[in-house]
Amino acid sequence: MQIRNKLTYQFVGIVASVLLLATLTIFVLFAEFRERDFYIRLNEKAIATAKLLVDENDVDAALLKLIDKNLRGVLPQEKVIIFDSSGKEIYNTDDEKKIKVSKELITSIRLQKEVHLKQNDFEMLGLSYNYNNNNYIIVAAAIDIYGLRKLKFLSIVLLVVFLISIAAVYFSGWIYSGRALEPISKVVREVDSISVNNLNARVGEGNGQDEIALLAKTFNKMLERIEAAFNAQRAFVGNASHELRNPLSVIRGQLEVALMKPRDKKEYIETLESLLEDIKHLTIISNRLLSLAQVSGVGLIDPKNEIRIDELLLETREELLQSTPEYNINISFETSIENDDSLLFQGNERLLKIAFFNLMENGCKYSPDHSCLVDIGAEKENIVIRFSDKGVGIPADDLKNIFEPFYRGKNVIDRKGHGIGLSLVDKIVRLHGGSIAVDSTVKKGSVFTVKLPVT
Ligand code: ADP
Numbered sequence: 001m002q003i004r005n006k007l008t009y010q011f012v013g014i015v016a017s018v019l020l021l022a023t024l025t026i027f028v029l030f031a032e033f034r035e036r037d038f039y040i041r042l043n044e045k046a047i048a049t050a051k052l053l054v055d056e057n058d059v060d061a062a063l064l065k066l067i068d069k070n071l072r073g074v075l076p077q078e079k080v081i082i083f084d085s086s087g088k089e090i091y092n093t094d095d096e097k098k099i100k101v102s103k104e105l106i107t108s109i110r111l112q113k114e115v116h117l118k119q120n121d122f123e124m125l126g127l128s129y130n131y132n133n134n135n136y137i138i139v140a141a142a143i144d145i146y147g148l149r150k151l152k153f154l155s156i157v158l159l160v161v162f163l164i165s166i167a168a169v170y171f172s173g174w175i176y177s178g179r180a181l182e183p184i185s186k187v188v189r190e191v192d193s194i195s196v197n198n199l200n201a202r203v204g205e206g207n208g209q210d211e212i213a214l215l216a217k218t219f220n221k222m223l224e225r226i227e228a229a230f231n232a233q234r235a236f237v238g239n240a241s242h243e244l245r246n247p248l249s250v251i252r253g254q255l256e257v258a259l260m261k262p263r264d265k266k267e268y269i270e271t272l273e274s275l276l277e278d279i280k281h282l283t284i285i286s287n288r289l290l291s292l293a294q295v296s297g298v299g300l301i302d303p304k305n306e307i308r309i310d311e312l313l314l315e316t317r318e319e320l321l322q323s324t325p326e327y328n329i330n331i332s333f334e335t336s337i338e339n340d341d342s343l344l345f346q347g348n349e350r351l352l353k354i355a356f357f358n359l360m361e362n363g364c365k366y367s368p369d370h371s372c373l374v375d376i377g378a379e380k381e382n383i384v385i386r387f388s389d390k391g392v393g394i395p396a397d398d399l400k401n402i403f404e405p406f407y408r409g410k411n412v413i414d415r416k417g418h419g420i421g422l423s424l425v426d427k428i429v430r431l432h433g434g435s436i437a438v439d440s441t442v443k444k445g446s447v448f449t450v451k452l453p454v455t
Contacts, residue, residue, distance in 0.1 A: 243289070328370055371390070394442070
């Protein structure tokens with residue numbers, strides 16, 4: 001059910017309950033008032049008749065009836081019947097015999113002194129009246145035509161007012177809830193119109209203060225994040241294809257030149273060797289891109305094993321030296337390491353090796369002596385690994401960008417590279433709950449500090 005309908009029904013429900021309670025209270029109070037008022041009038045009539053008949057010696061039943069006939073109309077269809085102490089009827093104005101007074105009724109009136117009851121449309125009052133040690137029973141009855149008519153009219157008025165009020169409340173509730181919910185519907189329409197093609201669109205924030213404005217602001221913040229992620233993704237795809245296209249164009253060019261005319265065996269071997277070099281280069285790029293894509297999307301490291309960080313660093317060093325033997329990597333242990341166990345770390349061996357490889361490779365690649373020093377130390381809650389070199393250093397302008405994918409510093413334009421390594425390192429370290437910081441001075445060297453939390 002729509003919130004608009006729900007609100008309207010709830011509103012109508014509440015108002016209907018209050019109105020019904022008020023209507024019933026009015027009706028019941030009026031009905032009681034009419035009945036009480038009518039019995040008072042019956043009582044007055046009964047006492048007046050008894051007084052005339054019993055107290056006044058000069059008035060007998062026949063005379064009283066005559067008086068009564070002339071006064072008729074005080075109460076509609078009024079009947080008065082009086083019995084003496086022995087139960088004998090001494091006065092009766094009910095000529096049509098519409099009222100039946102049984103012996104039991106007389107007894108009960110004598111006992112209770114006053115009895116109210118109904119017979120057909122008549123409301124009857126039975127009274128016990130004492131005079132001169134005689135006990136008389138007076139029964140007065142009449143039909144409250146005017147009172148009942150008023151009660152009926154009142155009930156119709158109340159019902160009509162109730163129905164009209166409910167209809168009015170329903171329509172006003174429907175309009176009011178529609179108006180109250182309109183800003184939400186507006187937000188829904190606006191959000192609905194946003195797609196990949198117009199991610200820069202934003203939802204209107206209304207007055208900027210109420211809950212709906214808060215909702216719109218939250219949507220807008222989410223849209224900002226999605227847009228940023230989309231742009232980063234687009235840039236990544238653009239950069240990645242650019243990085244792959246370059247070596248592929250070189251390979252294609254080499255092949256076209258080689259095929260232009262027949263060549264001797266030596267030339268073919270040279271071309272093939274050069275192609276092999278380019279393909280190795282291409283493989284490195286695609287592997288790094290793949291790794292970057294893998295670590296960018298995941299929030300979990302899988303599989304996770306217990307690793308000895310120093311051993312992993314030694315293994316990585318061996319691999320790097322195998323591919324580039326002219327590099328020089330020294331690994332040293334700081335005194336802060338108390339025992340071997342403090343170098344145990346829960347992590348993904350393959351990913352951490354990629355990170356260490358990149359940091360060692362960069363240190364060697366960007367220093368004239370192709371050397372990198374790796375210090376392993378421990379803090380209270382971290383394993384600390386520092387990769388230092390005495391190389392070209394990084395200008396302050398570049399420092400804030402070097403962890404962005406495909407960013408290459410101005411200091412290394414003349415050297416080969418793709419700008420993928422450090423962004424990969426950063427993601428891998430963060431995926432392991434760690435942090436990476438860099439301290440660098442141009443022409444003096446750089447220090448990359450990786451901290452991995454001991455788990
Ligand atoms: P690449 O080395 O392929 O350019 P990276 O992502 O590994 O890509 O590094 C990004 C940039 O950071 C490099 O282009 C370079 O400007 C700078 N950089 C990284 N490591 C060093 C270092 N040890 N010394 C000087 N500059 C570095």
